[in-house]
Amino acid sequence: MDFKGKKVLVIGLARSGMAAIKVLRRLGASITLSEAKNRDEIKEADDLEALGVEIVNQDMSVFERNFDLVVKNPGVPFRTPMIERLNERGIKIITEIELAYIVAKPQHYVAITGTNGKTTTTSLVYEILDKAFPGKAHLCGNIGIPLCETVIENNLMEEEGHYIALEISNFQLINIDRFRPEVATIINLTPDHVDFMGGLENYYKSKTEIYRNMAGGDVFILNRDDPVLAQYVEKYPVNCRVDGFSIDNENADCFIRDGFMVINGEKVLPLDCIKLVGRHNLQNIIIAVAAAKALGIGNTTITDAVSSFKGVEHRIEFVREINGIKYYNDSKGTNTDATVTALKSFGRGVLLLLGGFEKGLAMDDVRRHLGCVKKVIGFGACGPRLVKELAGDDGIVVTTLDEAVAEANKIAESGDTVLLSPTTSSFDQYTCFEERGEHFKKIVNSL
Numbered sequence: 001m002d003f004k005g006k007k008v009l010v011i012g013l014a015r016s017g018m019a020a021i022k023v024l025r026r027l028g029a030s031i032t033l034s035e036a037k038n039r040d041e042i043k044e045a046d047d048l049e050a051l052g053v054e055i056v057n058q059d060m061s062v063f064e065r066n067f068d069l070v071v072k073n074p075g076v077p078f079r080t081p082m083i084e085r086l087n088e089r090g091i092k093i094i095t096e097i098e099l100a101y102i103v104a105k106p107q108h109y110v111a112i113t114g115t116n117g118k119t120t121t122t123s124l125v126y127e128i129l130d131k132a133f134p135g136k137a138h139l140c141g142n143i144g145i146p147l148c149e150t151v152i153e154n155n156l157m158e159e160e161g162h163y164i165a166l167e168i169s170n171f172q173l174i175n176i177d178r179f180r181p182e183v184a185t186i187i188n189l190t191p192d193h194v195d196f197m198g199g200l201e202n203y204y205k206s207k208t209e210i211y212r213n214m215a216g217g218d219v220f221i222l223n224r225d226d227p228v229l230a231q232y233v234e235k236y237p238v239n240c241r242v243d244g245f246s247i248d249n250e251n252a253d254c255f256i257r258d259g260f261m262v263i264n265g266e267k268v269l270p271l272d273c274i275k276l277v278g279r280h281n282l283q284n285i286i287i288a289v290a291a292a293k294a295l296g297i298g299n300t301t302i303t304d305a306v307s308s309f310k311g312v313e314h315r316i317e318f319v320r321e322i323n324g325i326k327y328y329n330d331s332k333g334t335n336t337d338a339t340v341t342a343l344k345s346f347g348r349g350v351l352l353l354l355g356g357f358e359k360g361l362a363m364d365d366v367r368r369h370l371g372c373v374k375k376v377i378g379f380g381a382c383g384p385r386l387v388k389e390l391a392g393d394d395g396i397v398v399t400t401l402d403e404a405v406a407e408a409n410k411i412a413e414s415g416d417t418v419l420l421s422p423t424t425s426s427f428d429q430y431t432c433f434e435e436r437g438e439h440f441k442k443i444v445n446s447l
Contacts, residue, residue, distance in 0.1 A: 001102060004028035007066065011058075011082070012073025013042065016096040019148035020071045023103055025051055026152070032067070034058050034082075058082060067091055071099050074142075074171035079198055097172045100147035101179045105160035109180075110291050111141075111168050113210050114187025117284045118167045119143055120276075120312050121187060124288040126165035128305040132297045133163050141167040163295070170206035180213035183291045185221040187283065189228040204232050214240040219294040221245060221287055224252045243294065245286050247279060254290045261286050263293045273307040275318045277328070278345030281311070314437035316342050316421075319444045324414025327444045330421035331437030336365050342421040343369045349416035351375045351408040353401070355383030356436070357427040363389040366423060375411055379404040381428035400429070401436070405443045418444075 008029045010017050017033070024031050032054045039045050039055055048055060056062050063085045070086055070093040072078070086093055101109075110129070112122045122143055129137035140150040147166065156162060166181070186207050211220050218240035223229055225248050243264065245254035254263045261269040269289050276285065285306060292302050310318045314332040321327070330342045339354065343366070352370075355378040367390055370376075376395040378387035387395035396407050401420070408418045426436040 003103075005030060006068040007032070009034060009062075009065075009067040009070045010073075011070060012036075012076045013044070014073055014075060015144075016146040016148065017071075017073045018044065019146035019152065020096045020099055021048070021051070021053060022152050023099060023148045023157075024071070025053075026157075027103065032056060032062075032065075034062050060085065063089075069094065071096060072175060074169060074174075078171075078174050092177075093175050094177060095172050095175050096146055096148050097141070097166075097168060098176045098179050100151045102177075104151045104156040105158065107156060107160060108163045108182050108295065109166055109184075110164065110295070111166045111179075111181035111184040111210055112187065112287070113168045113170065113173065113207050114185070115190040117187045117280060118169075120281065120315070121185075121284040121287050122165050122167035123312055124285060124306070124309050125291055127309050128288060128292045128297060128302055129163040129165055129295075131305045132292070132295075132301050136162045138162060138164050140164065142169040142172060143167040168210060170203060170209075173206050173209040176209055176212075178213060180215075181210065181218070183219045183221065183294045184210045184214060185287050185291070186210060186223065186229055187287060188223060188226050189232065204228065205236070208232055208236040211238050211240070212236075214238065216240060219243055219291075221254075221290045221294075223283070223287075225283075243290055245283075245290055247282050247286065254286055256282070256286070261289050263290050266293075266299075268293060268299050269303055269306060273303055275307070275309060276311050277316060277318075278341070280341065281316075281345070314433060316345055317437070319441050320447075322444075322447055325409075325412045325416050325418060327418045328420070329437045329440050329444075330419060331426070331433045331440060333421040333423060334425050334433055336361055336363065336423050339421040339423045340365055340369050342419060343372055346372045346417055346419070348372050349374050349413070351377060351412055351416060351418045353377050353379065353404045353408060353418065353420045354386055354422050355380035355404075355424070356422045356429070357425040358382040358385070359424045361424060363423070366390060374416060375408070377404045377407050380422075382424060386423065401440060402443055405440070405447075409447070 006029050009032045011034045063082045110125050126139035138150045140147050220238045220242050222242050222244045224244040224246045244252040246252035259271050260267040317329040319327040319329050333339045350373045352373050358381045376391040378397050384397050387397050398404050420440045426433050430436040
């Protein structure tokens with residue numbers, strides 16, 4: 001598509017909207033930005049207007065104007081009067097992902113979607129790609145780096161053959177047109193974003209858009225352990241090669257046997273090199289390994305990358321092992337579901353550090369998963385209540401995270417795990433969960 005002189009409306013700024021504007025400006029488009037914020041609330045307003053961008057509000061009159069194309073920020077709901085009006089008028093709407101794809105030279109895209117596990121899987125795919133193709137691998141998408149930004153900063157409109165690990169949400173999959181990954185997966189399907197999507201059917205269907213354009217030698221990695229996903233790939237068939245994987249049994253192309261991940265009949269990855277814990281992470285890793293093999297990457301490179309991968313920061317993140325005691329930072333565990341997922345990752349000997357801002361969350365679900373827990377240690381504003389509800393007099397209550405780690409170290413023995421998984425937010429003592437996690441790692445690394 002020739003963008004020179006074309007009238008393009010960008011709806012919603014944020015980082016992805018700004019990245020789209022930079023791409024469009026380089027291609028000579030006439031750009032209008034429609035933002036919900038007032039002009040004086042847009043800190044980039046002066047810079048945008050200096051670039052020739054017209055800034056308008058989101059009054060319905062804006063959407064009666066004539067545009068050749070609309071680029072919609074994924075955070076803008078697709079079921080709104082303004083979007084419905086553009087559709088009625090037949091004006092093409094795409095997302096930033098689609099824009100980047102159509103303006104870039106051909107690249108190797110590994111696209112990862114699903115309800116849970118996207119960031120961990122995409123991050124590991126990137127680590128493998130970076131070892132295999134140093135200087136030509138990129139991590140972007142829903143992980144926080146717009147694809148348009150990656151295209152601009154790495155000259156991908158002129159240079160081809162790069163390898164892109166792309167986390168992609170259902171919001172970004174709506175309104176794609178030509179986007180076609182070389183390798184893709186839907187990790188799993190569970191209920192989410194129902195309000196935004198108007199129902200589960202819409203949400204699940206949107207995920208299948210990731211493979212809509214795949215064909216021929218492209219590879220779709222299918223989770224054969226997910227019954228909901230099975231229904232949707234039957235309803236919306238995959239038209240390229242399918243490599244199925246299973247953690248539960250060997251009736252798949254990719255599975256686990258005799259301490260190895262086996263990919264299409266080849267023993268590829270020894271399980272004892274994996275630092276991450278939990279069944280959910282075995283799933284994430286086998287997807288990354290299958291994707292790497294689909295791209296022809298060697299086993300040694302894959303093993304080296306997996307061996308050094310500690311996971312996503314602050315999410316069941318392995319920090320250090322001291323005298324046989326392992327320390328994990330799960331500061332991102334800011335609700336009970338997250339802490340339950342963390343507890344399911346360990347077999348025994350867990351010293352659970354939890355507490356923080358008092359949200360008033362019930363601990364019933366956490367209590368049902370305390371089989372692996374050796375001691376509950378509470379800190380912060382809600383620490384006393386959590387300990388009382390989970391462990392009664394057998395628990396330990398302290399004030400600070402420093403004190404909680406010190407108490408854990410008095411009790412821990414070789415083979416045990418010290419797990420920070422607070423179940424709640426950090427705002428009683430920290431500005432954010434990241435600050436809390438960094439503090440925990442600093443304490444552990446100073447032991």
